[in-house]
Amino acid sequence: MKLYEDQLQVLLVFAKDDAQSHSFCWACERAGFRCNVARTPEAALESFQEKNHDLIIIDHRHSRYFDAEALCRSIRSISCSHNTVIVAVVKRFEWQGVYYAKKKNGDSVQQNVKMTPVIGQGGCVCVCDGQVSSWSSSLTVFISRPLTYLGLKIFSRFGVCEFLSCPEATLRSWLQIIETNYHSSNSYHNSTHAADVLHATAYFLRKERVKQSLDPIDEVAALIAAAVHDVDHPGRTNSFLCNAGSELAILYNDTAVLESHHAALAFQITTRDDKCNIFKNIERNEYRTLRQAVIDMVLATEMTKHFEHVNKFVNSINKPLATLEENGDNGDEDSVKSILTAPENRILVKRMLIKCADISNPCRPLELCIEWAGRISEEYFAQTDEEKQQGLPVVMPVFDRNTCSIPKSQISFIDLLVT
Numbered sequence: 001m002k003l004y005e006d007q008l009q010v011l012l013v014f015a016k017d018d019a020q021s022h023s024f025c026w027a028c029e030r031a032g033f034r035c036n037v038a039r040t041p042e043a044a045l046e047s048f049q050e051k052n053h054d055l056i057i058i059d060h061r062h063s064r065y066f067d068a069e070a071l072c073r074s075i076r077s078i079s080c081s082h083n084t085v086i087v088a089v090v091k092r093f094e095w096q097g098v099y100y101a102k103k104k105n106g107d108s109v110q111q112n113v114k115m116t117p118v119i120g121q122g123g124c125v126c127v128c129d130g131q132v133s134s135w136s137s138s139l140t141v142f143i144s145r146p147l148t149y150l151g152l153k154i155f156s157r158f159g160v161c162e163f164l165s166c167p168e169a170t171l172r173s174w175l176q177i178i179e180t181n182y183h184s185s186n187s188y189h190n191s192t193h194a195a196d197v198l199h200a201t202a203y204f205l206r207k208e209r210v211k212q213s214l215d216p217i218d219e220v221a222a223l224i225a226a227a228v229h230d231v232d233h234p235g236r237t238n239s240f241l242c243n244a245g246s247e248l249a250i251l252y253n254d255t256a257v258l259e260s261h262h263a264a265l266a267f268q269i270t271t272r273d274d275k276c277n278i279f280k281n282i283e284r285n286e287y288r289t290l291r292q293a294v295i296d297m298v299l300a301t302e303m304t305k306h307f308e309h310v311n312k313f314v315n316s317i318n319k320p321l322a323t324l325e326e327n328g329d330n331g332d333e334d335s336v337k338s339i340l341t342a343p344e345n346r347i348l349v350k351r352m353l354i355k356c357a358d359i360s361n362p363c364r365p366l367e368l369c370i371e372w373a374g375r376i377s378e379e380y381f382a383q384t385d386e387e388k389q390q391g392l393p394v395v396m397p398v399f400d401r402n403t404c405s406i407p408k409s410q411i412s413f414i415d416l417l418v419t
Ligand SMILES: [Zn+2]
Pocket: 193, 197, 229, 230, 301, 358
């Protein structure tokens, strides 16, 4: 299984060709992003209206060419720009990073680049946190609120607001408050992980077999579940919380402690304030169905039930479909459909979908897989450190920062759980 992201659309607004603009073009090319270059604000606006780019990089080093902030405001006045990230390249070095630029003759040279936020009109924060790294290999922009940005984009593609009869402003507030409740101090279980799982979920929802199985309400539930599935994760595992006698472990009787907390908190946050209550306008029965589905999916991410979920899925869906194929009945669409759309099987499909999304890191391009492996290992190392300090049982002795081989631990994880 491999996951490929939609090709990112990038618009570069540079009045003149120079080493900097070349570097961005080169980085986009290397990363496989579609890139347009505009020389003037007018050309930039025209191009944006046509392509609705995901990322716009404006050259703000030379004010004599054009007014970058005015251009940003003009872009922001276009309604479809809300999900677009706009960043500026400036001369001031508030953040200084080294990247590799390529000269026309093909030589690589190291250069510094500075990125700062440009704030557009209308309160849309168009932020780049100022970190653009590894330009030599890929274009990676760390956005300060990945779940909010990606959520707005994905939810709009799936028509979630229309389904919920909810204004986009409510969805935005909801995504923001959910994102705020993720701990940015966690190296792994932060809102970037939630955005990542949301992305993978959306990817799976587009697969033909999944589409055959699920109804619109299932899709909406899956996207919501993905966004909230680790909210307020403390960066420690269930076993740690139980051993430490934490409040959460006591509240949930040592049973699916974190998953229960994520689901419960998500609904508390959502329904306690109308401003972010995305469920406010749906019917009671629909709400109950949606709520049930979201809870079921979030609880399914508990890893102790991993094999139970996988076995049920294989026995109820994979094997019957394989039998149909063996009998030469694979043309029998009705039989396939009845397996895929049986209510109990739809539940299994949704569980499998979020589980696959949750552990999909090894299916990402290698550099992202390595990055995530490093992040989860760091979170586990910190837990082991704390267990040692507090005299608690060490629940994952493999994840000791002094002895751990991250590649070996990843191979075990992939062999046991992913493949
Ligand atoms: Zn997760």
